Amino acid sequence: MIFRKLIGLVEGEASAAEVVAAYHERTKHHFHRYAASLGYMDWATQPDPFRRYAGADLVRLPLPKAGRPLPYWQLYASAAVPPMPLSLASVSLFFRYALSLTAWKQSGDTTWPLRANPSSGNLHPTESYALLPALDQIGETAAVYHYAPREHALERRAALDAKRWNELAGSFSEGSFPAGSFFVGLSSVHWREAWKYGERAFRYCQHDVGHALASLRIAAAALGWRLVLLDSVSDGTLSSLLGLDRDEDFAAAEREEADLLVLISPDLPAPLLTESKPLTAHGGGVLWQGKANTLTPEHSVEWPVIDAVAQATRRCESSPIKEDFSGFPSEDELFGTPIRQGQLTAERAILGRRSAVAMDGSTAISRAAFFRMLARLIPTQERRAMPWDAIPWRPRIHIGLFVHRVDGLAPGIYALARDPDKVDILKRVMQAEFCWQRVPDCPPRLPLYLLKEGDCRTLATTVSCGQAIAGDGAFSLAMIADYMDSLAAYGSGFYRNLFWEAGMVGQLLYLEAEESGIRATGIGCYFDDPVHAAFGIVSREWQSFYHFTVGGPVEDNRLTTLPAYNFE
Numbered sequence: 005m006i007f008r009k010l011i012g013l014v015e016g017e018a019s020a021a022e023v024v025a026a027y028h029e030r031t032k033h034h035f036h037r038y039a040a041s042l043g044y045m046d047w048a049t050q051p052d053p054f055r056r057y058a059g060a061d062l063v064r065l066p067l068p069k070a071g072r073p074l075p076y077w078q079l080y081a082s083a084a085v086p087p088m089p090l091s092l093a094s095v096s097l098f099f100r101y102a103l104s105l106t107a108w109k110q111s112g113d114t115t116w117p118l119r120a121n122p123s124s125g126n127l128h129p130t131e132s133y134a135l136l137p138a139l140d141q142i143g144e145t146a147a148v149y150h151y152a153p154r155e156h157a158l159e160r161r162a163a164l165d166a167k168r169w170n171e172l173a174g175s176f177s178e179g180s181f182p183a184g185s186f187f188v189g190l191s192s193v194h195w196r197e198a199w200k201y202g203e204r205a206f207r208y209c210q211h212d213v214g215h216a217l218a219s220l221r222i223a224a225a226a227l228g229w230r231l232v233l234l235d236s237v238s239d240g241t242l243s244s245l246l247g248l249d250r251d252e253d254f255a256a257a258e259r260e261e262a263d264l265l266v267l268i269s270p271d272l273p274a275p276l277l278t279e280s281k282p283l284t285a286h287g288g289g290v291l292w293q294g295k296a297n298t299l300t301p302e303h304s305v306e307w308p309v310i311d312a313v314a315q316a317t318r319r320c321e322s323s324p325i326k327e328d329f330s331g332f333p334s335e336d337e338l339f340g341t342p343i344r345q346g347q348l349t350a351e352r353a354i355l356g357r358r359s360a361v362a363m364d365g366s367t368a369i370s371r372a373a374f375f376r377m378l379a380r381l382i383p384t385q386e387r388r389a390m391p392w393d394a395i396p397w398r399p400r401i402h403i404g405l406f407v408h409r410v411d412g413l414a415p416g417i418y419a420l421a422r423d424p425d426k427v428d429i430l431k432r433v434m435q436a437e438f439c440w441q442r443v444p445d446c447p448p449r450l451p452l453y454l455l456k457e458g459d460c461r462t463l464a465t466t467v468s469c470g471q472a473i474a475g476d477g478a479f480s481l482a483m484i485a486d487y488m489d490s491l492a493a494y495g496s497g498f499y500r501n502l503f504w505e506a507g508m509v510g511q512l513l514y515l516e517a518e519e520s521g522i523r524a525t526g527i528g529c530y531f532d533d534p535v536h537a538a539f540g541i542v543s544r545e546w547q548s549f550y551h552f553t554v555g556g557p558v559e560d561n562r563l564t565t566l567p568a569y570n571f572e
């Protein structure tokens with residue numbers, strides 16, 4: 005039935021909403037059956053993790069010699085960071101912090117790179133593009149660039165004449181596109197994830213986009229810049245802006261699905277939503293160069309349901325989302341005392357971020373650290389909490405926590421309602437026996453509740469596909485989405501946004517774990533309906549979209565760490 009719905013879409017029979025619902029159901033992992041995948045590693049068809057455009061000019065980005073001394077906590081206190089002017093050096097630092105390689109790992113004869121942004125299976129389906137104005141030492145005219153992380157360089161895909169750049173800038177109302185503003189777009193090569201994970205891969209690609217979006221926002225914050233998602237741009241326009249619709253440049257190479265566009269600016273005024281007329285696709289005045297490389301010469305398997313759900317979640321042009329945050333807590337109410345100190349630099353947190361491959365089963369964290377990590381996950385009424393100032397919708401992802409080792413806190417199941425207005429509905433959709441007790445000493449408006457005391461290490465491990473990291477951390481969690489209501493409000497395309505929001509939550513937890521001297525790991529492999537059962541969720545309206553674990557890591561000492569770039 006479900007497959008018929010998906011095939012129905014390909015043949016134009018099923019609605020986009022039906023396809024999304026069918027895809028989500030079909031790609032659940034169950035105790036008795038995992039979502040469809042090849043079932044083994046087909047090493048012969050492993051995709052190249054690096055896209056390059058042969059024939060495009062390469063602009064190398066210099067790496068700064070001295071590290072930037074900005075303290076980590078200042079990332080969240082934007083007014084404290086003077087904006088860097090847009091230049092070769094600042095563009096380089098921006099991509100360095102957002103999406104660059106951060107190390108190579110070596111085991112025996114095998115080496116593999118790690119990046120500032122994490123990725124399911126380290127497969128890195130996300131590609132990024134910048135639309136920059138004319139800039140000294142980068143380009144004499146405005147241009148579209150592809151970011152090449154292995155080289156830490158920009159590939160010039162297209163030169164834009166002044167008229168075209170002014171057209172783009174002119175889409176924003178007076179003062180909303182200050183000098184030094186530019187765009188970054190993200191896209192996904194679904195095949196890179198589907199190669200290993202089969203049909204569930206579309207979910208992982210979207211998680212990765214969410215991680216990359218937060219990574220971009222955090223990098224911008226480190227330079228004193230603002231960043232906002234331009235949520236009203238259609239996927240067709242985005243494809244044109246990034247050059248992804250150019251059949252002649254892809255030939256047999258794997259295509260990229262356009263995902264999102266952000267505006268980055270040293271000095272974005274409030275209000276955040278600044279477009280006055282829609283961005284338009286490129287017409288004339290654009291000279292393209294470069295041909296995309298093929299990532300796998302021959303694919304042994306295709307996953308048509310991924311194309312179907314990608315198509316069902318493409319967006320038409322729309323009005324920007326506007327939601328009211330006036331009922332959200334202030335920073336003081338969320339944190340008690342806002343954090344204005346700490347030894348770690350932003351650079352060390354960003355470039356040092358790593359996933360734990362195993363957790364030690366013994367490290368506990370303080371309550372203060374636990375509360376701070378959770379408070380970071382909630383937007384404030386002033387709309388300045390980074391990275392939540394980048395997206396215009398109120399949180400649709402809420403957190404079901406499995407607390408194992410937090411000093412002074414009873415182990416058990418807890419809930420964090422990331423939108424304070426959703427506490428009542430969460431009470432109704434979750435198990436009736438949960439006690440919903442406020443946590444003693446918790447900051448006054450951190451919406452954290454004890455649901456049920458007890459040792460839940462085995463439960464956490466079991467629902468996370470049996471992965472011990474979920475039970476051996478200090479805590480792990482399920483990200484529970486207000487799924488159907490969100491799609492009803494904003495359409496099927498918002499299915500992607502739910503994963504992006506989950507990925508953003510994850511990216512913050514990664515950095516917060518670094519700040520606490522521990523580690524975190526994203527968990528895309530979990531048994532969907534057993535997770536719902538753990539929280540007593542019966543309604544299909546609420547669905548788990550991602551898992552995460554945070555705790556004391558066990559380092560794998562067999563691996564050697566090498567510098568990211570040989571000129572470092």
Ligand SMILES: Cc1cc2nc3c(=O)[nH]c(=O)nc-3n(C[C@H](O)[C@H](O)[C@H](O)COP(=O)(O)O)c2cc1C
Pocket residue numbers: 118119121122123124125126208211212215357358359360361471473525526527528529
């Ligand atoms: C969406 C997503 C899902 C992931 N799922 C798992 C998982 O189920 N189990 C696991 O051990 N690691 C998981 N990871 C961690 C990745 O394996 C890790 O990010 C990747 O190997 C790169 O390493 P790094 O995070 O240290 O850069 C996931 C990461 C992401 C972003």
